[in-house]
Amino acid sequence: MAENKMFCFQCQETAKGTGCTIQGVCGKKADTSRWQDLLLSVVRGIGTIADSLRQAGVKTGQEVGDYIVDSLFVTITNANFDDQAILNKVDKGVQIKRELLDLAVKNNVSLPDYQEVKWGGEKSDYEAEGNRESILRNENEDLRSLKELTVLGLKGMAAYYEHASRLDQRNEEIVAFMEKALATISNPAADMDTLLAIVLETGKFGVDTMALLDKANTQAYGNPELTKVNIGTGSRPGILISGHDLKDIQMLLEQTEGTGIDVYTHSEMLPAHYYPKLKKYKHLVGNYGNAWWKQKEEFETFNGPIVFTTNCIVPPTPKASYKDRVFTTNASGFPGWKHIEADKNGHKDFSEVIELAKTCKAPTAIEQGEIVGGFAHAQVFALADKVVEAVKSGAIRKFIVMSGCDGRMKSRDYYTEFAAQLPKDTVILTSGCAKYKYNKLNLGDINGIPRVLDAGQCNDSYSWAVVALKLKEIFGANDINDLPIEFNIAWYEQKAVIVLLALLSLGIKNIHIGPTLPGFVSPNVLKVLIDNFGLGTITTVEEDLKTMVG
Numbered sequence: 001m002a003e004n005k006m007f008c009f010q011c012q013e014t015a016k017g018t019g020c021t022i023q024g025v026c027g028k029k030a031d032t033s034r035w036q037d038l039l040l041s042v043v044r045g046i047g048t049i050a051d052s053l054r055q056a057g058v059k060t061g062q063e064v065g066d067y068i069v070d071s072l073f074v075t076i077t078n079a080n081f082d083d084q085a086i087l088n089k090v091d092k093g094v095q096i097k098r099e100l101l102d103l104a105v106k107n108n109v110s111l112p113d114y115q116e117v118k119w120g121g122e123k124s125d126y127e128a129e130g131n132r133e134s135i136l137r138n139e140n141e142d143l144r145s146l147k148e149l150t151v152l153g154l155k156g157m158a159a160y161y162e163h164a165s166r167l168d169q170r171n172e173e174i175v176a177f178m179e180k181a182l183a184t185i186s187n188p189a190a191d192m193d194t195l196l197a198i199v200l201e202t203g204k205f206g207v208d209t210m211a212l213l214d215k216a217n218t219q220a221y222g223n224p225e226l227t228k229v230n231i232g233t234g235s236r237p238g239i240l241i242s243g244h245d246l247k248d249i250q251m252l253l254e255q256t257e258g259t260g261i262d263v264y265t266h267s268e269m270l271p272a273h274y275y276p277k278l279k280k281y282k283h284l285v286g287n288y289g290n291a292w293w294k295q296k297e298e299f300e301t302f303n304g305p306i307v308f309t310t311n312c313i314v315p316p317t318p319k320a321s322y323k324d325r326v327f328t329t330n331a332s333g334f335p336g337w338k339h340i341e342a343d344k345n346g347h348k349d350f351s352e353v354i355e356l357a358k359t360c361k362a363p364t365a366i367e368q369g370e371i372v373g374g375f376a377h378a379q380v381f382a383l384a385d386k387v388v389e390a391v392k393s394g395a396i397r398k399f400i401v402m403s404g405c406d407g408r409m410k411s412r413d414y415y416t417e418f419a420a421q422l423p424k425d426t427v428i429l430t431s432g433c434a435k436y437k438y439n440k441l442n443l444g445d446i447n448g449i450p451r452v453l454d455a456g457q458c459n460d461s462y463s464w465a466v467v468a469l470k471l472k473e474i475f476g477a478n479d480i481n482d483l484p485i486e487f488n489i490a491w492y493e494q495k496a497v498i499v500l501l502a503l504l505s506l507g508i509k510n511i512h513i514g515p516t517l518p519g520f521v522s523p524n525v526l527k528v529l530i531d532n533f534g535l536g537t538i539t540t541v542e543e544d545l546k547t548m549v550g
Contacts, residue, residue: 006033007136009519010152011077012407012492018519019135026078027315035086036075038130040151042093043071045116047182049100054176056109060100065175066165067096068182072151072158073331077493078292079311082333087126094121114186145522146195147185149497152520153202154178156498159244159310160206160213160459162331166247166346169216177205196528203505206498210462214376217246221275223378224456228370229273230286231440233363234262239353240288240302240363242266242295243309244457245330246278248348252307253281255350261357264288264302266295267312268433271456274374287371288363291406291436296320301364305356307340308332311493312433325360327353371439373454375429377463381470386449388474391484395446397425398549399485403461403499404434405492411515412437415490417541419443419452423549427451429467432458432499434490461499465506480507486548487511488538491518504533512548514538 009019011026023029028036047068050060071089074080098121104111111117119129138144161174184190184198218224239261241249249263249272256263262285265272270287272278289298292312299306299322308328315334316323329340329348342348380387390396400422402415419428419438428438428451435454443451455463472480489500491513503511510533517526517537529535538544 005030007134008033009135010148010155010494012405012516012518013409014519017516028081032081032083032086034127034130034134035083035090037134038126039071039086039090039093040075041116041119041129041133042090042097042121043068044182044186045114045119046093046097046100047179048114048117048186049097049104049111051176051179051183052109052111053100053104053107054179056107058103058107058109060103064096064100065172065178067093068175068178069158069162069165070331072155073162073310074333076155076159076311076331076495078313079331080333081313081315082335082339084335085333085339090126097121112183112187114188116186141522142192142524143190143195145520145525146192146199147190148520149199149501149525150181150185150195150202152494152497153199153206153501154181155494156496157202157206157209159331159495160209160498163245163247163459164209164213164216166245167216167220169212169219171208171212174205174209174212177201199501200505202498203501203503206502207462207465207505209498210459210502213459214462217275218378221246221250221277223276224271224274224374224376225276225379226372227274227279227374228372229270230370231288232286232368233264233288233365234285235362236260236262237357237360238262238264238285238288238302238304238363239357240264240266240299240304240306241269241309242292242306243312243330243332244268244459245309246272246275247346248307248309248329250278251348252350252353253278253284256283256354257281259354259358261354264363266298266306267292267436268457269309271373271454271460274376274456289366291433293406293408298366299326301366303363304360305353307350307353325356369440372450372452373439373456375450375453375463376455376460377466377470380453380463380467383449384470384474386447390447390449391475395425396427396449397423397484399427399429400548401429401464401485401487401489402434402438403429403431403455403464404458404490404496406433406436406490407492407515409515412490414515414538414541416441418488418544421541421545424451426549427453429453429455429464429485431455431460431463432496437490458495458499461502465503468508469506481509488544488548489513490515504529504535510534510536512536512538512544
């Protein structure tokens with residue numbers, strides 16, 4: 001660490017495929033990375049203490065779980081670049097940790113002798129502790145790899161859990177597991193077998209968390225349904241809402257109704273259009289732009305205010321005209337941007353955003369037309385007879401799951417080319433912002449079934465697991481891997497990591513990931529994943545078409 005200003009390898013764009021050491025490719029500064037490392041150390045300490053208390057039968061309260069979830073989410077790629085906001089969370093964590101230590105003493109609960117537990121939280125020691133607790137604190141490459149694979153999975157899980165909890169869906173078993181996992185990776189004596197087991201268990205609880213969020217979203221807003229979404233613009237001023245949190249867009253729609261302001265979705269917020277109780281708002285007029293990485297150009301032409309509900313922030317250039325009209329909320333943050341906090345009842349006041357929108361021009365059109373989505377598991381089941389008949393008749397030869405993330409790298413054009421060259425008797429099952437690589441191609445349909453079925457956000461990859469298990473039942477397959485389904489997953493950040501671990505926990509094998517292998521997976525850990533699950537990377541479009549389709 002002495003040779004590096006920082007070390008981070010949690011995203012697909014990490015420098016040289018091994019790790020960012022001077023500044024993050026995402027734009028994260030070295031200081032920000034240090035404070036995030038410090039925050040993660042505090043979270044591991046809290047998780048370890050809470051796990052010991054839980055095993056002793058001592059209750060710690062909801063605040064502890066909420067803090068762990070929120071802090072993990074803050075450190076996800078492209079979520080929060082605001083040093084002071086991160087340090088404020090460190091301060092809060094130190095206070096929670098001290099209260100838990102007092103609770104342990106009061107109840108005579110012995111605690112592990114780990115650095116994360118022992119550190120006293122002195123402000124004068126913040127910088128030194130942040131440096132000590134970097135990713136490189138684990139010298140053994142394989143142990144480090146398994147620990148980081150777990151914590152990155154926990155970050156993705158935390159993101160999904162936070163969305164569910166904001167819709168009043170919680171699960172104490174998931175929180176208990178997160179504490180157990182944090183305690184396990186804090187243990188300097190944890191061996192390979194122990195750490196591999198916790199990685200796989202993280203996948204199992206990833207499935208549970210995505211199921212919880214699916215329940216939260218569908219109970220609150222109805223089951224997603226087949227929807228045509230406008231990608232053009234209207235004549236009225238607009239607000240662009242990005243990220244993933246449906247509770248936020250609900251509140252924004254409620255507060256903008258009747259104001260003369262239109263609301264547009266951006267990137268992963270596109271699936272809001274698919275939910276009956278959100279699409280009823282007539283001023284939810286369309287989706288503006290593409291995936292997150294094009295925001296620098298698209299925010300310029302949008303003309304109105306932008307609200308980030310979660311991660312996927314790209315730091316603006318100093319000359320960006322839009323930088324003074326961006327707002328953040330929840331785990332997201334950026335220096336100088338107004339942050340909207342919820343009150344004690346979870347309500348947010350978007351009046352400042354609305355008043356700013358009234359002074360802005362209408363968005364500049366950058367494209368015209370419609371895109372189709374809304375194919376989560378309930379909608380697919382509604383088409384089940386058609387789908388089964390198409391498979392039995394041979395009209396559909398293969399389903400290709402192309403869920404995951406989009407990104408800036410030129411190599412990601414592979415996914416556009418792969419989709420375009422797929423035979424016309426194949427259907428793409430997609431979710432996440434990876435869809436933007438091909439959801440505007442005219443790929444047609446098979447007997448009325450669109451050849452691109454978009455389930456929604458990255459967490460809606462859960463739908464494809466549900467669909468696969470249902471097809472296994474319908475066709476009487478002995479193994480989920482016997483179905484005519486292939487997985488070609490694009491990844492970028494930690495929510496894709498938990499999706500991958502979830503698929504592995506369901507026994508799905510021979511998954512292809514790309515455009516590159518994760519920098520946080522060591523050669524020995526990769527060999528375990530290859531030997532046990534057949535995990536592989538993409539090659540060329542031509543070779544992968546032969547492998548996956550034949």
